[in-house]
Amino acid sequence: MTSPAVAAQSLTPAAIQAAYGLIQPHVHRTPLLTCKTLDTIASTPQSTEALVGTLFEGQTPARPQFRFFFKCENFQRIGAFKARGAFHALLRLLEERGEEVKRRGVITHSSGNHAQALALAASNLGIPAYIVMPRISTPSKISGTQSHGAEVIFSGSTSVERETVVAEMQAKTNAILVPPYDDFNIICGQGTTGLELEAQHAEQARSRPLDAVITPIGGGGLNSGVATWFSDKQTRVFGAEPSFEGADDCRRGLQAGKRVEAVGTLTIADGLRTPVGLLNWEIISNEKKVEGVFAVTEEQIKSAMRLVIERMKVVVEPSAVVGLAVCLFDENFRRRVEQEGGKDGWDVGVVFSGGNTTVEAIAKLFT
């Protein structure tokens, strides 16, 4: 097997472009939205009280100027960017192994958006799909996965329990494993989000390139794909994580100079509970590709989510807004935008990664 460091060398903008050529007929070109109200709110200095207890207590709050461009992957098929990677992985498999794939089928384990994405892509491409899901998964996610015709197999919740069931099912069916994020073809698929974001920003009559793009980091497929796309361009790429119960494994890993291998967190950003993958880490820890990773609290995630729902009228899941929360609340990041952007400010692409939530889940967060 190719080592992550070697595989990472093949993660190039050309590989993302090639992925786009393959998946374009199968995924939505999701809208790139702007919102003057959110620009204004983010471009207003934080109150001095908001900085109490932080490193910036007593200092003058930053005055960054933001112009946001929201890439709405919450409107993507199955409600999240995961459809891009899943279609790409399966289309490549079909290209490389042909009919064998339809005979053997594909398998993955996921409690969330990757499960539904793989189920959809497999069903559209005529491939049997086996999805191992923890018994405690949200019923709507289980039925969503089943509604695309996938066979759902239940397991315990820990990684070991899930992987045991995957191994059992593979032995029985000979199905091919499609990992959720730590995979070359998955990363290339997710990276097409960056390609579209850049093109749509240019179409909106912006004569300047995007100054920065920020995406959530869970396993890191989206962030490393987007960073690959922008790796030969001026646009800076940043990552965002929840800080709750150590969910900021990538940020901590960068500080320590070593990838954090395990995380146990129940952050409300449930799509971001996993540690960053090996191949993903090769990209994200390369500071020429990703310039920084920031972490936000549960309250900051909720505040950002409220603003998007109430002001933009767009439904996002908690994981989707960690990037916006960094722009709104991380004083380090805001200082950088002020210093480097000056009076002109920055055009910032913010990826809303998904919108899979329920009215009950919203109710639970805000009561």
Place this chain on the structure above:
Amino acid sequence: MTSPAVAAQSLTPAAIQAAYGLIQPHVHRTPLLTCKTLDTIASTPQSTEALVGTLFEGQTPARPQFRFFFKCENFQRIGAFKARGAFHALLRLLEERGEEVKRRGVITHSSGNHAQALALAASNLGIPAYIVMPRISTPSKISGTQSHGAEVIFSGSTSVERETVVAEMQAKTNAILVPPYDDFNIICGQGTTGLELEAQHAEQARSRPLDAVITPIGGGGLNSGVATWFSDKQTRVFGAEPSFEGADDCRRGLQAGKRVEAVGTLTIADGLRTPVGLLNWEIISNEKKVEGVFAVTEEQIKSAMRLVIERMKVVVEPSAVVGLAVCLFDENFRRRVEQEGGKDGWDVGVVFSGGNTTVEAIAKLFT
């Protein structure tokens, strides 16, 4: 003063077109969205259990075919179609009376979207605005109105109490009254929603005209404006109301052959608690213009709202989805679509009138 019947004669498609010419620089051309999932759900027959206790108990549920085109006025400025009418009314006033308007200012009473719309339009056009709001209005709506620079004056909640305060303020300021719906210029402004909806449907490569358009009816400004636009076209126009505590005043009035003058309801569709206006009634009660008005229950409104939030990832207020709820749940309406649309089905324009809600309000509805 012109009688409603006479004024109604001037409500023509040309008047809507003229209104559009005036307001276009000031309002958003909101998107027209489609959603295959909602098409599929609405095109699936209701269960026989769902018909128990209705006139259709024991009969075969209808099999209508719907293709929806959602006109998203929840993305309009101030989050509702009301911005159209408010801008139009003020631009006409400026045209007709010039600087006098800026000296005298404008006044209205509203607890909801019309208050914010008039405040925004007045502020953009340099006109002082006085808004009489019930003391018990939602704090976010009061601060929203104030944030546009309007002077908010508090009153009691009944019509009489509100109108008394309006009269007092008019005596003091000489401000010009801009009614929320029962007004020629307001109706023409709201009617531009229909004009855009038709044009955008044609742009989406549909070679056929819209078969039908359905909008909510509160005071009736939106519905009578849209019906005016389509009055010389093939497209059928329908209205939708909540049935809770008699909020379906328009439907009941049509049955009785006489407008219902007062309504006392606390339906969750809080934008639809008012009786239909006099001029609006002239249009809506003309069956050549509006072919039918249907009513839905609170539970049906909540079901439709849940579908839009969870499946379309779009935030709507309860009032916005009564039209969709009719398509999903009114067996009379569904039979008509089956009978007249046949296998081809209907292209139905559904106006989402607004999206002004909060996460707390969503929580309250769904816990």
